Amino acid sequence: MPPKFHPNEIKVVYLRCTGGEVSTTSALASKIGPLGLSPKKIKVAPSASALIIKALKEPPRDRKKQKNIKHSGNITFDEIVNIAQQMRH
Structure with a gap:
């Protein structure tokens, strides 16, 4: 019990x-x-990498088929500060 x-x-x-x-x-x-x-x-609680990929507005990928992906995109400094604040709380 x-x-x-x-x-x-x-x-x-x-x-x-x-x-x-x-x-x-x-x-x-x-x-x-x-x-x-x-x-x-x-x-x-999402990880920092998941929040950054979401901020890059990248489509979801199949983990089994796609490996070693190069991420490209622009993120403003304000978005990075928001991600840091989310990780802090």
């Missing part, structure tokens, strides 16, 4: 994911089940 937990307690769990993609609930369940958390309540 899992231990009792406080409902308002915040727990931080670091999981590796690729490109900010949300993994399946079955993959999350084995890692967060012992903590007494539900996979449906998990929130993904």
Whole structure:
């Protein structure tokens, strides 16, 4: 039987994911089940690289078919500051 937990307690769990993609609930369940958390309540914090690619307005790519992509585009300094602020909070 899992231990009792406080409902308002915040727990931080670091999981590796690729490109900010949300993994399946079955993959999350084995890692967060012992903590007494539900996979449906998990929130993904995007990485800096995912935010920069989104700022470049590049289309999504297939990770299995396309490798070593050269990114091109222009980003303003204000967009970089916004990304840094998002990573900070």
